[in-house]
Amino acid sequence: MIDLRTFIKTSLPKEKLQAPEGKKIAILGRPNAGKSTFINKFIKQDRLIVSEIAGTTIDAISIPFTVNDDDFIFIDTAGIRKGYRYAHKVEYFSYVRAMHSVEECDVVIFICDATEGLVDQDLKIINMICEMGKPVVIAFNKMDLLSKKEKDKLYESKRAQSSFVDDFIKLEISSINGTGFKRLFRITNNVIDIAQKKYTTAALNKLLNKFVLQSAPPSVGGRQLKLKHIHFGGINPTTLIIHSNQDKKIPQNYRKYLENSLREALKLQSIQLKLIF
Ligand SMILES: Nc1nc2c(ncn2[C@@H]2O[C@H](COP(=O)(O)OP(=O)(O)OP(=O)(O)O)[C@@H](O)[C@H]2O)c(=O)[nH]1
Ligand SMILES: [Mg+2]
Known part of the structure; x- marks a missing residue:
């Protein structure tokens, strides 16, 4: 009788399977x-x-596909429920695998059940993704189930209007009907390109000069704050390093001004930005 080990050995393909490539x-x-x-x-x-039973997917699964000759990979993950940390081992493992997928990916599409709207758990998951420096596009799903009034309510909730959620691109889809898919895909692809962009010091300095002219840096402790130059430090998050004569003392509101101005100029909606002074 042929033993199991030999059977598996002879049944497996000879060449090593190549991991699929793509965004x-x-x-x-x-x-x-x-x-x-x-x-x-x-x-x-x-x-x-x-x-319809929650918790159907329990492991992260990669699905390669192509669009216009470009290679992509979707990674399906297990839904992350409130309280997963204290839940059963399987659920904790699912969570770890989902977060590992975030580490590996170029962008996250965060699917929100529009019939329930953005809830605290959604914001928690989005926040974890942000802390890992990855771009996030929010897709409100199941739009086919919402009335006009319910659609409006989706954006009126306190959470949806928070400055945190404001930083993300939000789109509407129905996965049952396939509506909104083209737009979501085009925008997600564009977000990947911007998130991976590297900026030259010259281009960044030009922007910094413009912002300083628009709103002069304040004096700190009787000394004029001078922003000397800015350079690129890396992606995911997009990291920019600003040098000044008093790095520690730059007031919070001026930091925020620079951050918002850079976000707008570099079109960083949905993309994490880290400023180092
Ligand atoms: N009406 C409607 N139902 C949807 C839509 N998308 C998904 N559903 C339903 O929602 C339920 C859950 O769908 P799944 O795709 O299994 O959800 P999931 O996010 O993968 O769930 P887990 O794997 O448990 O994390 C199923 O009954 C789907 O038919 C949609 O756009 N419209
Ligand atoms: Mg699933």
Whole structure:
């Protein structure tokens, strides 16, 4: 009788399987938001199990696909529920795998169940992704279930109007119907390009000079604050380093002014920006 080890050895392909290449898009959200449904509909195949029972997906799964000869990979992840830390081992493992997918990816599409709106747990997950420096696009899913009035309410909630949520691109989709997909994909792809952009010192200095002219730096402790130059430090998060004559003493509101001005000029909506003084 052929033993199991020999059977497996002879059945496996001889060449090592190549890991698929392409831009990685991780799909995150709470359980039941419609993450797997979204991917299935997008790639027009029933690759992933979908059900109305929350917690269907328990491991991160990569799905390669191409659009106009460009390679991409969706990473489906398990929904992250409130209280996952204290939950069963399987759920904690699912959470760790989802976060590992964020580490690996170029961008996250955060799927929010629009019938429930943005809840605290959504903001918590988005915040964890931000702390890992990755860009996030928010997609309100299940829009087919919302009335006109409910759609308006989606943006009127306190959370949706917070300055935190304001920093992200928000789009509407229905994963059952496939509506909103083209726009979501085009914008997500664009976000990847901007998030991976490297900036020259010359271009950044030109911007800094403009901002300083628009609003002069204040005096700190009787000394005029001088911003000398700015240079690029890396991506994910987009890191910019500003040199001045009194790095420690730059007032918070002037830091915020520079941050907002840079965000706007470099079109960094949905992209994490880190300023080092
Ligand atoms: N009406 C409507 N239902 C949707 C839509 N997207 C998903 N659903 C339903 O929502 C339920 C959950 O979908 P899933 O794709 O399994 O959700 P998931 O986010 O992958 O969930 P977990 O794997 O548990 O994290 C299923 O019953 C879907 O049919 C949508 O756009 N419209
Ligand atoms: Mg799923």
